[in-house]
Amino acid sequence: MPPEQSRTPPGGRRGLPLGASAGRARARPWPASRxxxxxxxxxxxxxxxxxxxxxxxxxxxxxxxxxxxxxxxxxxxxxxxxxxxxxxPLTDSERAAYVAQDVARRWHAWPVGMVFPEELQYVGFDRAQQYARRVGVAPEAACAAVVDAPVASVLRRHGCLTMLRATYVDQTSTFAVTVGVAVLQDEQARADAAAELPVDDRVGVRPVAFPGTVTDTFGAAQRQRTGWVGAGPYIVFSTAGYTDGRSRDSIPLEEQVNNEMWPVAESIAGRIARALGEPPDVPRCTQGNVC
The missing domain is CATH 1.20.5 (Single alpha-helices involved in coiled-coils or other helix-helix interfaces)
Incomplete structure (x- = not known):
């Protein structure tokens, strides 16, 4: 019997032996997937x-x-x-503030000779121009320490900062006048304090005597009258007496009223107060007088 021929499948490829597994073919992606x-x-x-x-x-x-x-x-x-x-241009409030600040700093910004000038002019009974002479300037002091008790309580209550004092004599060296500048915090404090000061010409700033001068016997017993005047934040006190040691009690009332002592004292204190409180020249603009 002739040997059995192996069969070739159509297409010329030979079939695989029975039980053999074909190698996996690589899958190709579809064009639409790509x-x-x-x-x-x-x-x-x-x-x-x-x-x-x-x-x-x-x-x-x-x-x-x-x-x-x-x-x-x-x-x-x-x-x-x-x-x-x-x-x-400065506003009205700025002008007022400028004036208040300038006046308030004068007591420590000015030299002694501007606060208490060496000479002060006054007018005598005969209308003649005369000059009071400064004898000495006392050290700065606490307000309550150099005034009488009724005045001290008022100044203490209204916050008085300090007291400056100097003593003058008239042109004939007959009268001695001690001037005391009480420095308050501002003009309103000064006004409030002044409204409460006692109306008594026997109390006020105490006299300051300077040994070796015509005022060396000028003490509390020798003062004849006291007074005060206000300016800005300042109360300017004055107390006057004789340089020869005469006390108030030894002077007849008629002489106290009619002599030249008190006009001299008022004039000296008034000139010092006016200088301290005089409004300064205020610039028109914030940078001088050119706007």
């Missing part, structure tokens, strides 16, 4: 790009707003600085 993947990738990249552009736009917008606000603030600050520093 297109969808590329489109999805492109869409993702485009979304990320759009998101980045959107974030960048928001950032730039925020930065623009911040810079704009900063520029406006700088501009407004520059305008305000220019307006504040340029010369302009």
């Amino acid at each position: 297109g969808r993947a590329a489109a999805a990738k492109a869409a993702k990249e485009r979304a990320e790009l759009e998101r980045g552009i959107r974030f960048r736009s928001i950032y730039l917008t925020i930065m623009g707003v911040v810079l704009a606000v900063a520029a406006v603030n700088v501009l407004l600050g520059s305008v305000g600085l220019v307006q504040e520093t340029r010369s302009r």
